[in-house]
Amino acid sequence: MPDALTYILVIAFTTFLVRALPFLFIRRPITNPRLKQFLDFVPFATLAAMAFPDMVFSTGNLLSGLLGFLSAVLVALKGGGLITVAGAASLAVLIAELIL
Secondary structure (H helix, E strand, C coil): CHHHHHHHHHHHHHHHHHHHHHHHHCCCCCCCHHHHHHHHHHHHHHHHHHHHHHHHHCCCCHHHHHHHHHHHHHHHHCCCCHHHHHHHHHHHHHHHHHHC
């Protein structure tokens, strides 16, 4: 049990450092427009990097996962909302799984 507690404390400390260090070192507002634009896209890129593998590989069949992902992208590009995008992706996966 002490090993688990040590791991939890190390992870908590590391997480704290990653979040606290920018506040300690960056005192002034960021004025560089390129850096600001880069930082604006970091949350979206991180979310995509975490979610994409789960979206594609969650079905157990790579083809149906890719079809679901592509249908979600197409519906999102057409202006569909969150529920519409999720429904279209789920329907595409269901149809692909029934066919395959």
